[in-house]
Structure formats: structure tokens, C-alpha cells
Amino acid sequence: MTLGILGPEVSWYLAVAAFLFATGALGVLLRRSPLIVLLSLEIMLNGANLALIAFARHQGNGAGQIFALAVMAVAASEVVVGLGLIVAISRRNLDLDVDKLRTLRG
């Protein structure tokens, strides 16, 4: 049994993905709390994931979904390391502000 696509075309999904990516980029550039920068980074990764899955459906090829799952694993790893760094920074009683943490010397 083969399935056509119901509802909107792939280009609509790609528009949502582009808006999500731009929203995440705005958060990364605008916010100074490293926690919210990490959250915005997740939005960017999810925008990319949505584009990958939309193109996978468009081409009828499962490789895009495999790539999306790999991106998910990388995002989980990035959150582990990022949150570990944030907790380590806050234990040193430094300000959680990415504008003040730019020398990386503790």
C-alpha cells in the first residue's frame, strides 16, 4: 500500500522549520543567560530536524529520519556537557551571563 501526502505540501513544513531556526538564532544572539541560550539552541536543532524529516518525506527516503535521530543524540550529549558546565560555573559563584564569561579563564 502506498501513501500520498494529505494536508499541506512539504514547503509549508519547510517554512515552519525556517521560522523555528530563525527564532532559535534570535534567542542565542539576544539572551545572556546560558540556560536560555541552550534552550534556544535546542529550538535551532529542532528546526533543522523538521526540515530533514520534511525532505525525507518529500524524497520518500528514510536517510533523513536517520540523520534526525543522530541529531537528537548529539543534542542530548550537548545538553549534558552544557548543563555540566553551567553547574560548574555556578559552583564557582560566577555570574551566569555569557557577556561576562568570554575569557574562559574561570
Next chain:
Amino acid sequence: MFDAGNTLVWIVWIVAAFACLGSGIAVVSFTNPFFSALALIGNLGALAVLYLLLSAEFVAAAQVLVYAGAVMVMFLFVIAYLGGRADAPWAGGPSWQQVGAVAAAGAILVEIVVAIGLKAGGRLAHQQHVLSSFGSPHAIGRLFLTDHLLAFEITSIVLLVAAIGGVILGSHSRKLAGEKAL
């Protein structure tokens, strides 16, 4: 082609897409990181609905389990541990930085739209028909263990390295706290 199923999918798509975009904007604009994290959970749930509409069932399930479950619990735990210090998006900092941030984000959006439109604009209209097993756990597992075995193994190494890194970061800062106490 107008039929009931198509209209229903459109309605679900519109609700999910607007929930997705609205909660994305909420993540960026909330002052309290705790509310931002809660909005991100809503964003991930709406995205899982969009994945289901694109017949990516396994990815949608993994999204809810891994992202909205495990990763966001870790986020909420750390935010609660740190006390959720407020950080207003528009407060402090020179205003040219904020104008630059908005301009750069807008430029990225225009760039993505133009790039996709130029490269694939004409070919997006007609889609492949796929088997009903497309995106099922069976199909994904088969792809992972045949065509994409290397990616599968590298993913496991990435996760292992991240776990070791998390342990090292945690134990290092504990030693530091002990030194301070002495």
C-alpha cells in the same frame, strides 16, 4: 482534491504549526528560565505532531521520549537547582547589540528561504508516494543496521563521550568546592 481527511490534516497541521511557532517565541521571550523550559516542552510536543503528519512515527516517539522526557527533565532539574535567576530579554546591554541580534536573525531567515526557494522551489510541489511502513520502527531499525551502521556506532561513541564528560565536569567541581571549604 477536497475531502474530509485532507481538511482534518490541514486543521491539525495549522494548530500544531502555530503552537510550535508560538511556544518557540515564548522560549526566547520569557524572563524566567523555568517558564522558557516549560514552553520548550510544548514546542517539542507540537513538533512531534508535525513529525507524525510527515509519517515519521518512530522519530515522533523518540522525540517525546528522549527530548520532552529525558532532556527536558534534566533542564528543569538544573534550573530548579540554580534557582531560576530571571534574565529579561530586553534589559541591560547596549541596544545596538539587540538591534544587531534581531537583524542577524532576520537575515538568517531570509537566507534560508532564498536558498531553499532557489535550489528546490520548483520541485517541492510533487511528492513521492511512500510505503505505509515508511518511518516505522521496523524500517528505521533496518536502515540503522544496514545502510547507516557507521552513523549508529558513532552515535554510541558520542553518547559515551558525553556521559564521561558529564561525570568529569561534575566530579571536578565537587573537588573545587571541597578545596574552598578547607
